[in-house]
Amino acid sequence: MLQGHSSPLYFFAPLMQPDSAFDDLPSDILKRVKELCKQGVEYREKNDLEEAIYSWERAIQLLPDPREEWKISCWLFTNTGEMYFQQEDYEASDEFFRWAISSPGGSVDAHINLRLGQSCFKLGQMEEALEFLFSAIAISPGILDNEPAEYQEFLSHQGPIAG
Numbered sequence: 001m002l003q004g005h006s007s008p009l010y011f012f013a014p015l016m017q018p019d020s021a022f023d024d025l026p027s028d029i030l031k032r033v034k035e036l037c038k039q040g041v042e043y044r045e046k047n048d049l050e051e052a053i054y055s056w057e058r059a060i061q062l063l064p065d066p067r068e069e070w071k072i073s074c075w076l077f078t079n080t081g082e083m084y085f086q087q088e089d090y091e092a093s094d095e096f097f098r099w100a101i102s103s104p105g106g107s108v109d110a111h112i113n114l115r116l117g118q119s120c121f122k123l124g125q126m127e128e129a130l131e132f133l134f135s136a137i138a139i140s141p142g143i144l145d146n147e148p149a150e151y152q153e154f155l156s157h158q159g160p161i162a163g
Contacts, residue, residue: 021072029062033072036062040079049083056080067099074103078112085115094119110140114147121154130158 040055056076081096097116100106117132136143
């Protein structure tokens with residue numbers, strides 16, 4: 001895990017997804033998407049964020065439209081968004097987490113809501129930051145416990161925090 005963060009491990013050192021995460025993909029792209037996902041994980045393990053991003057973005061480009069509807073899409077968008085967030089590229093992080101939240105399982109994932117809220121906060125989109133941060137807390141009440149204090153402070157000025 002990166003220093004100062006205690007979010008789920010797979011966002012910082014993503015684990016390869018089980019084969020079932022790929023079983024809805026067309027056979028002509030299945031092998032290549034799997035290879036690119038695996039490459040991204042390997043690059044991330046070497047702390048080569050740029051190459052991890054590049055591998056996962058190439059995998060995303062192979063997904064047929066609408067890209068956000070495939071089982072693997074949430075994982076790809078989330079991990080790509082996380083790498084951008086770690087690089088403090090909040091515009092790219094925001095974009096990928098918006099795709100992730102509209103993917104299967106994304107809207108109920110506390111980490112996706114957290115990072116989308118944090119990205120919005122960093123971009124000055126305060127109404128959306130509130131919405132996503134409160135959603136993250138509703139899903140996982142302690143999610144902000146190990147995040148920078150600026151988010152708790154921001155929310156404390158907005159009213160009571162759920163949880």
